Amino acid sequence: MRSGLPQMLSLYPPAGSAPLPSETATMWQLHGVxxxxxxxxxxxxxxxxxxxxxxxxxxxxxxxxxxxxxxxxxxxxxxxxxxxxxxxxxxxxxxxxxxxxxxxxxxxxxxxxxxxxxxxxxxxxxxxxxxxxxxxxxxxxxxxxxxxxxx
Missing domain, CATH: 3.90.1720 (endopeptidase fold (from Nostoc punctiforme))
Structure with missing residues (x-):
C-alpha cells in the first residue's frame, strides 16, 4: 500500500527512545510500493x-x-x-x-x-x-x- 502501515511503529517499535528521523520512520512504516x-x-x-x-x-x-x-x-x-x-x-x-x-x-x-x-x-x-x-x-x-x- 502506497501510504504504508502507521501501526508498524507501535507493533514493532525501533530500539531506543529517541524519535526516528522522518526518512527512517517512512521506511519503518513501509511507505511506497x-x-x-x-x-x-x-x-x-x-x-x-x-x-x-x-x-x-x-x-x-x-x-x-x-x-x-x-x-x-x-x-x-x-x-x-x-x-x-x-x-x-x-x-x-x-x-x-x-x-x-x-x-x-x-x-x-x-x-x-x-x-x-x-x-x-x-x-x-x-x-x-x-x-x-x-x-x-x-x-x-x-x-x-x-x-x-x-x-
Missing part, C-alpha cells in the same frame, strides 16, 4: 499484484535469442519486462520506469531510465525467452516481455 505494486497502483488494481502472476499475464512478445536492439524494435509502450521477483514497465521505445530497492544510492524508489540501459542490465544475468519456463528447463535465469493491454 514495490515494482509490481507500482503497476498495480497506476492501473487501479487492473493488473495482478505480484510478478509470479505477471509472468503469464497478457500476451507474450517473441524475444528469444534477440539482442537488446532487436528487442527494442518489438516492444510497445506499457509492455512489461518481467521475471519472478521483478517487473520493469516500458514507457516508450526509449525509457522504462520501475520501483527498485537500489535506486540511485537511496533506500529505494521509482526510477526512470533508458530502455537500452535497462535491457542491457537485465541481459547481463538473464536470457530473453518467449516462455518463462523455457529458461528454467535450460538451467538459466530468464525474462519475458508481456503485452497486457488490448492492442
Amino acid at each position: 514495490d515494482c509490481s505494486g507500482l503497476l498495480y497502483e497506476v492501473t487501479g488494481g487492473f493488473t495482478p499484484r505480484n510478478t509470479s502472476a505477471l509472468i503469464g499475464y497478457g500476451k507474450g512478445v517473441e524475444i528469444a535469442g534477440l539482442s537488446p536492439e532487436r528487442i527494442i524494435e518489438r516492444v510497445e509502450p506499457l509492455d512489461l519486462i518481467v521475471w519472478q521477483g521483478h517487473v520493469i514497465i516500458i514507457l516508450d521505445r526509449e525509457r522504462t520506469i520501475e520501483s527498485r530497492l537500489d535506486c540511485g544510492g537511496k533506500n529505494g524508489g521509482v526510477v526512470v531510465r533508458p530502455l537500452q540501459e535497462a535491457l542491457a542490465g537485465v541481459m547481463t544475468g538473464r536470457m530473453a525467452v518467449d516462455d518463462y519456463g523455457d529458461a528454467a528447463k535450460l538451467g538459466k535465469k530468464g525474462f519475458v516481455i508481456r503485452r497486457w493491454y488490448g492492442r
Whole structure:
C-alpha cells in the first residue's frame, strides 16, 4: 500500500527512545510500493499484484535469442519486462520506469531510465525467452516481455 502501515511503529517499535528521523520512520512504516505494486497502483488494481502472476499475464512478445536492439524494435509502450521477483514497465521505445530497492544510492524508489540501459542490465544475468519456463528447463535465469493491454 502506497501510504504504508502507521501501526508498524507501535507493533514493532525501533530500539531506543529517541524519535526516528522522518526518512527512517517512512521506511519503518513501509511507505511506497514495490515494482509490481507500482503497476498495480497506476492501473487501479487492473493488473495482478505480484510478478509470479505477471509472468503469464497478457500476451507474450517473441524475444528469444534477440539482442537488446532487436528487442527494442518489438516492444510497445506499457509492455512489461518481467521475471519472478521483478517487473520493469516500458514507457516508450526509449525509457522504462520501475520501483527498485537500489535506486540511485537511496533506500529505494521509482526510477526512470533508458530502455537500452535497462535491457542491457537485465541481459547481463538473464536470457530473453518467449516462455518463462523455457529458461528454467535450460538451467538459466530468464525474462519475458508481456503485452497486457488490448492492442
